[in-house]
Amino acid sequence: EAGVTQSPTHLIKTRGQQVTLRCSPISGHTSVYWYQQALGLGLQFLLWYDEGEERNRGNFPPRFSGRQFPNYSSELNVNALELEDSALYLCASSLGLAVGRDEQFFGPGTRLTVL
Amino acid sequence: SQQGEEDPQALSIQEGENATMNCSYKTSINNLQWYRQNSGRGLVHLILIRSNEREKHSGRLRVTLDTSKKSSSLLITASRAADTASYFCATVSGGTSYGKLTFGQGTILTVHP
Numbered sequence: 001e002a003g004v005t006q007s008p009t010h011l012i013k014t015r016g017q018q019v020t021l022r023c024s025p026i027s028g029h030t031s032v033y034w035y036q037q038a039l040g041l042g043l044q045f046l047l048w049y050d051e052g053e054e055r056n057r058g059n060f061p062p063r064f065s066g067r068q069f070p071n072y073s074s075e076l077n078v079n080a081l082e083l084e085d086s087a088l089y090l091c092a093s094s095l096g097l098a099v100g101r102d103e104q105f106f107g108p109g110t111r112l113t114v115l
Numbered sequence: 116s117q118q119g120e121e122d123p124q125a126l127s128i129q130e131g132e133n134a135t136m137n138c139s140y141k142t143s144i145n146n147l148q149w150y151r152q153n154s155g156r157g158l159v160h161l162i163l164i165r166s167n168e169r170e171k172h173s174g175r176l177r178v179t180l181d182t183s184k185k186s187s188s189l190l191i192t193a194s195r196a197a198d199t200a201s202y203f204c205a206t207v208s209g210g211t212s213y214g215k216l217t218f219g220q221g222t223i224l225t226v227h228p
Contacts, residue, residue, distance in 0.1 A: 004157075033215070037155075043203065045215040056214045088155060092216075102146055102207050104216060106158040 025093030138204030
């Protein structure tokens with residue numbers, strides 16, 4: 001069974017640009033989560049989508065946004081990139097609210113560098 | 116914000132020894148999960164323990180949970196060089212925090228062959 005996949009693996013952008021990161025959950029999982037792991041700040045929760053709806057959001061500015069598609073894949077968009085957005089962005093999936101299963105399984109991450 | 120604190124921040128042991136990592140958290144939880152991360156890559160889910168459970172085992176892993184002390188421990192027995200990684204505890208709470216994992220700062224484990 002395939003795990004969570006993310007694309008791209010690495011990305012280099014400049015300040016002010018916009019970026020889109022993509023995530024495909026494990027087959028059968030309906031919940032997708034996004035986390036940021038920045039140097040010195042640890043793993044921070046960004047967003048949670050379940051059945052196409054945003055269910056929870058972390059303490060990040062509105063320029064961080066996302067969506068979940070009918071096939072449960074998800075995109076994370078970051079507008080007006082800042083240097084401090086440089087981080088590893090991790091996507092995770094789980095079986096979702098309806099099943100009440102909380103184990104989250106992570107993808108390999110997208111390494112974003114903002115110059 | 117980080118929910119928990121992990122102790123120690125770094126642990127260095129010899130192959131075959133046991134490794135114990137501790138995690139403390141601040142608010143009531145639904146469950147606590149342990150993850151491993153190798154060299155800044157994705158997280159690997161190790162084990163989940165629910166708030167009404169006190170101990171769980173999975174292979175060489177043993178996790179305990181003491182909700183009265185708001186703490187958990189992860190024991191890796193008979194460690195191997197391949198266990199070298201960062202280990203994180205993460206909690207899931209209810210209410211407005213439902214669904215999200217709140218991570219500790221992690222313990223860096225080095226197992227010397």
